[in-house]
Amino acid sequence: MVHAMTALDDATALTRESELDFSVEVSDAWSIGPIPNGGYLMALGAKALGALLDHPDPLTVTARYARPATPGPAEVRCEIIKRGRTQSAAVAKIVQGGKERLRVTGTFGDLGAASGPTLEPSAPPTLADVASITPRVGAPMKSSFADRVEIRFQPGTTDFLDGKTGPMELGGYIRLTGGPEPDPLVLLLLADAFPPPVLRGIEARVWVPTIELTVHVRRRPSPGWVRGWFTTSHLVDGALEEDGRLWDADGRLVAISRQYAQLAG
Amino acid sequence: MVHAMTALDDATALTRESELDFSVEVSDAWSIGPIPNGGYLMALGAKALGALLDHPDPLTVTARYARPATPGPAEVRCEIIKRGRTQSAAVAKIVQGGKERLRVTGTFGDLGAASGPTLEPSAPPTLADVASITPRVGAPMKSSFADRVEIRFQPGTTDFLDGKTGPMELGGYIRLTGGPEPDPLVLLLLADAFPPPVLRGIEARVWVPTIELTVHVRRRPSPGWVRGWFTTSHLVDGALEEDGRLWDADGRLVAISRQYAQLAG
Numbered sequence A, B: 001m002v003h004a005m006t007a008l009d010d011a012t013a014l015t016r017e018s019e020l021d022f023s024v025e026v027s028d029a030w031s032i033g034p035i036p037n038g039g040y041l042m043a044l045g046a047k048a049l050g051a052l053l054d055h056p057d058p059l060t061v062t063a064r065y066a067r068p069a070t071p072g073p074a075e076v077r078c079e080i081i082k083r084g085r086t087q088s089a090a091v092a093k094i095v096q097g098g099k100e101r102l103r104v105t106g107t108f109g110d111l112g113a114a115s116g117p118t119l120e121p122s123a124p125p126t127l128a129d130v131a132s133i134t135p136r137v138g139a140p141m142k143s144s145f146a147d148r149v150e151i152r153f154q155p156g157t158t159d160f161l162d163g164k165t166g167p168m169e170l171g172g173y174i175r176l177t178g179g180p181e182p183d184p185l186v187l188l189l190l191a192d193a194f195p196p197p198v199l200r201g202i203e204a205r206v207w208v209p210t211i212e213l214t215v216h217v218r219r220r221p222s223p224g225w226v227r228g229w230f231t232t233s234h235l236v237d238g239a240l241e242e243d244g245r246l247w248d249a250d251g252r253l254v255a256i257s258r259q260y261a262q263l264a265g
Helices: A007-011 A038-052 A185-188 B007-011 B040-053 B184-190
Strands: A014-020 A021-026 A057-065 A072-083 A088-098 A099-109 A149-153 A168-176 A210-217 A227-233 A238-248 A253-262 B013-020 B021-026 B057-065 B073-083 B088-096 B100-111 B148-154 B169-176 B210-217 B226-231 B239-247 B251-264
Touching: A007 A038, A021 A038, A021 A088, A021 A238, A038 A072, A038 A088, A038 A099, A038 A185, A038 A210, A057 A088, A057 A185, A057 B057, A072 A168, A099 B057, A099 B073, A099 B100, A168 B088, A185 A227, A185 A253, A210 A238, A210 B057, A210 B210, A227 B057, A238 B088, B021 B040, B021 B088, B021 B100, B040 B073, B040 B088, B040 B100, B040 B184, B040 B210, B057 B184, B100 B184, B169 B184, B184 B210, B184 B226, B184 B251
Parallel strands: none
Antiparallel strands: A014 A021, A021 A072, A057 A099, A057 A210, A072 A088, A088 A099, A149 A168, A168 A227, A210 A253, A227 A238, A238 A253, B013 B021, B021 B073, B057 B100, B057 B210, B073 B088, B088 B100, B148 B169, B169 B226, B210 B251, B226 B239, B239 B251
């Protein structure tokens, strides 16, 4: 698919430095407060993997965040784990100032060539019609990320923005402002683009840094709004899981995600 | 805790070869058919990480299976990602015949020192009393693993062993035969010890190789039977996720797991 250069293309433009190394400018246009968003960084690492591997689609990708990245130059150092017939795997370390900020490890395959049984007992969540939802304006923190991603929250799930508590789940519709339409790489980004549902459970407004995020891409998405639903079931001594599911505009499940995070301070 | 040498100790006995390298004999006593179990291999890799890192507990561990391991000698080659004050992270590659079989990447911390809010809306599953469950004898395949792990299946969830289909979920009680009592390392193993729930959904008896498995350890478990519940919600073109939760004998959630797997052949 050919599309015009988008803000995401700009922010993930890799320069090949050697067989397994790239340089990149980590963008300041995809940040929450001063920190580049974790889903953006995962997509950046996965793009490097895709440039090295022969298979087109990320199937399961894990990002492990060791230290916060900062906008500016970075090295992307890769290692091939496997080049197989139906699958390949590699790792991309994103390094700044000589320190690893995160590593993205991924297994790639061809979703178009997958064959086997399909059995899905669950249905997508029932959401209000997207046209009926008033966009929420004003983020809790100045975030360039909010300019890149449009969200239409399911009514009733943003009580935390008004200082109220509720069940630790939220969701709605999401798309990238100005494109591109969703593809497997974009899904990786969208899997970390909603606010943390744990914020509905606690009264404090805290930072919730991701330690590890794994996304399984299950189908290539159709164009249009992606539907997302995110839940936290176990907040234990400040540590939590965040489970997400993404469906495309045709109501097909396209990705599932889980992250391990901890409430800061 | 001091305990007698167990079969798991034997099967994960690492010999230090250099600062970051170990040798190990992959055991034939933890196999499903001829293949060493993925949870056992994850525990093996995580044990190497624990030997290198200053923090005692695996918090989130990902194993990425590139090629099947075989019983026999292996090298465990490690790399430190981070040594932090509250967390550290490293990777262990398990290599046989010069080829990477799997890599285990983990972030470690101290579950005993964790502090912060706890909020858990969900309860453990209601299982039959363990004493009332008749052990199921006879596995579908000759497996040394079945001698190491005792399972008491929740009644009604083993219909697939009799050629019937049902919802893609199963669970029950589990413990290691002859010990040790559960600890965070054992939980990693138990997260891949039940049969795949997808087998309840399909009529074929197939192999379900794991591509990637991530386990979050949330608490140090109490001694006794561990309760496990595993579900698959999306089998798509032969690919699936398997979500697991483990509770200790006191009914506290101690670990959650998710794996990406594909039906073979």
